[in-house]
Amino acid sequence: MQENFEIRIREIAKLKKGWSFGQGEPFNEEHVEIAALLALRYYKKYALTVSGTPSVDGSINLMFNIGDIFLDVIILPTISEATIKYTHGIGKDKIEELWGTVPINKLDNIMEKFVNLSKEEVKS
Numbered sequence: 064m065q066e067n068f069e070i071r072i073r074e075i076a077k078l079k080k081g082w083s084f085g086q087g088e089p090f091n092e093e094h095v096e097i098a099a100l101l102a103l104r105y106y107k108k109y110a111l112t113v114s115g116t117p118s119v120d121g122s123i124n125l126m127f128n129i130g131d132i133f134l135d136v137i138i139l140p141t142i143s144e145a146t147i148k149y150t151h152g153i154g155k156d157k158i159e160e161l162w163g164t165v166p167i168n169k170l171d172n173i174m175e176k177f178v179n180l181s182k183e184e185v186k187s
Contacts, residue, residue, distance in 0.1 A: 072099040072115035088121035098123040098138045129181040
């Protein structure tokens, strides 16, 4: 059975140039498929809440969260890299850290770090 987030991510492939009020790059099938498969992989492996949204620059933002701890995995148009942003909290007490840009094949390490860090934060 396809998960709702997976269906919504795959819908991104239908967006044409100018999809956001005249702005917005189109998305190719391979880029969208990689994003959908990564979202599904980490959803199944860690039972994380996940959503995916397109960006006008042609990247796809996958947001994973555990409570109020978030990890944005921004799949860049190159498809081979992702920018990682960690956020803990909401509002004025929010902490944001840019973890950098990493090759897609290193995402398992990043997700493991995120899950372990989140478990520690939830305990305290």
